[in-house]
Amino acid sequence: MTTSDSAQLHEQYLVAGMTCGHCVSAVTEELSAIDGVESVSVDLNAGGVSTVDVTLSRPLAAADVEAAVVEAGYSLASA
Numbered sequence: 001m002t003t004s005d006s007a008q009l010h011e012q013y014l015v016a017g018m019t020c021g022h023c024v025s026a027v028t029e030e031l032s033a034i035d036g037v038e039s040v041s042v043d044l045n046a047g048g049v050s051t052v053d054v055t056l057s058r059p060l061a062a063a064d065v066e067a068a069v070v071e072a073g074y075s076l077a078s079a
Contacts, residue, residue, distance in 0.1 A: 008038060008055050008056065008057065009055070009056040009057070009058070009059060010053065010054070010055055010056070011053075011054045011056060011060065012051060012052070012054075013051075013052045013054065013065060013069070013076060014049050014050070014051060014052070014076065014077040014078070014079060015027060015042075015049065015050050015051075015052050015069055015074050015075070015076060015077060016048075016049050016050075016074060016075050016076070016077040017073070017074045017075060018042070018044055018045075018046070018050045018074055019046045019047050020044075021044075023044070023072075023073075023074070024042045024044055024050075026072040026073060026074075027040070027042060027052060027068075027069060027072045027074060028040045028042060029072070030068040030069065030071050030072040031052070031054060031065070031068050031069070031072075033068065034060060034064055034065070034068055036056050036057050036058040036059075036060055037054055037055075037056055037057075037060070038055040038056060038057055039054070039055040040052065040053070040054050040055075041053045041054075049077045
């Protein structure tokens, strides 16, 4: 996790199974609903492992992130 001058935190997650813009929207919506998430940006790798960058106002519990990704219909991947 890194911090910037504006005291925002940035986390990067790997998500498996996304194939299209609808997938990106689903993951973005679920993650954005977590308290403390400021923004979500997805680098889609259709059919592979996509990179999801999240800007936060506070640290998140890993279980909350995983639950949001699973709720969207996908899974976190290992590096």
